[in-house]
Amino acid sequence: MQPIIITLDGFSSCGKSTLARQLAAELNYVFIDSGAMYRAITLYFLRNHTNWNNQTEVVAALKEITLDFQYNSLTGNSDMFLNDENVEALIRDMLVSEHVSEVAAVKEVREFGVAQQQQMGVRKGIVMDGRDIGTTVFPQAELKIFVTADPAVRVERRFKELYAKNPNISIEEVKTNLEMRDYTDSNREFSPLRKATDAIELDNSLLTREEQLDIVLKWAREKMKQSN
Numbered sequence: 160m161q162p163i164i165i166t167l168d169g170f171s172s173c174g175k176s177t178l179a180r181q182l183a184a185e186l187n188y189v190f191i192d193s194g195a196m197y198r199a200i201t202l203y204f205l206r207n208h209t210n211w212n213n214q215t216e217v218v219a220a221l222k223e224i225t226l227d228f229q230y231n232s233l234t235g236n237s238d239m240f241l242n243d244e245n246v247e248a249l250i251r252d253m254l255v256s257e258h259v260s261e262v263a264a265v266k267e268v269r270e271f272g273v274a275q276q277q278q279m280g281v282r283k284g285i286v287m288d289g290r291d292i293g294t295t296v297f298p299q300a301e302l303k304i305f306v307t308a309d310p311a312v313r314v315e316r317r318f319k320e321l322y323a324k325n326p327n328i329s330i331e332e333v334k335t336n337l338e339m340r341d342y343t344d345s346n347r348e349f350s351p352l353r354k355a356t357d358a359i360e361l362d363n364s365l366l367t368r369e370e371q372l373d374i375v376l377k378w379a380r381e382k383m384k385q386s387n
C-alpha cells in the first residue's frame with residue numbers, strides 16, 4: 160500500500176503528540192513532533208542569549224543549530240537532539256514554554272523549521288503534529304486532523320503532566336501560559352495556527368486515548384484505501 164501523510168494540528172495541550180505517536184506506531188509510520196523542533200531552537204536561543212527580535216542574530220544562530228530525532232530504546236520514543244545533545248527533557252521546561260511561541264513566530268525560524276519538516280515527509284509514511292502542518296508544511300497531505308478540546312480540560316491535562324515533574328507549579332501559571340501561546344500561535348503573521356479547510360475536526364474533551372485512537376485509525380485506513 161502506498162504510504163500517505165497525516166497531519167494533526169491544534170491548540171496547545173490538546174493531546175496531539177500522544178495521539179500522533181500512537182497513530183504512527185499502529186501504522187508503522189514515522190512520528191514527528193514539530194513543536195519539539197521549535198522548543199529546541201528556543202532552548203538554544205535562551206542558552207546563547209540570542210535576541211530573537213534581531214534578524215542578524217537569528218540568522219547567525221540558526222547556522223549553528225542541527226536538529227535531529229533519535230530513537231530511545233528505553234522509552235520507545237524519538238528524542239529531540241540539539242547539536243548532538245539529548246534535550247528531550249529540557250525542552251519541556253516552563254522556561255522554554257514561556258518563550259517558544261515568540262520564537263516560533265520569527266520568520267527565519269519558521270522557514271528553518273518548515274524546510275526541515277518538508278524534507279522529513281518526502282517519502283511519506285509520516286504522522287506530524289503541530290500548528291501549521293496541514294496548512295503550510297504539507298498542504299497536499301492526504302489526511303488532515305484538527306484536534307480540539309475544552310480549554311478547562313486542556314489546562315487540567317497539562318497541569319497534571321507538569322506537576323508530576325515540578326510540584327511547585329500552579330494551575331494559574333499553566334492556564335496563563337496556554338492562553339498566551341494559543342493567542343500568539345493564532346495571531347502571528349507567518350503560518351498562524353488555522354484549521355485547514357479540508358481538515359477533519361476531532362474534539363477529544365470526552366474521549367479516552369483508546370477511543371480517539373480508534374476514530375483516527377478508521378479515518379487513516381479509509382484515506383489509505385482511497386489513495387491506492
Ligand code: DC
Pocket residue numbers: 171172193194195197198259260263264288289290291292340344
Ligand atoms: O506542540 P508544542 O506545544 O510542543 O509546541 C510548542 C510551540 O511551538 C507552540 O506554542 C507553537 C510552536 N509551534 C509552531 O509554531 N508550529 C508548529 N508546527 C509546532 C509548534
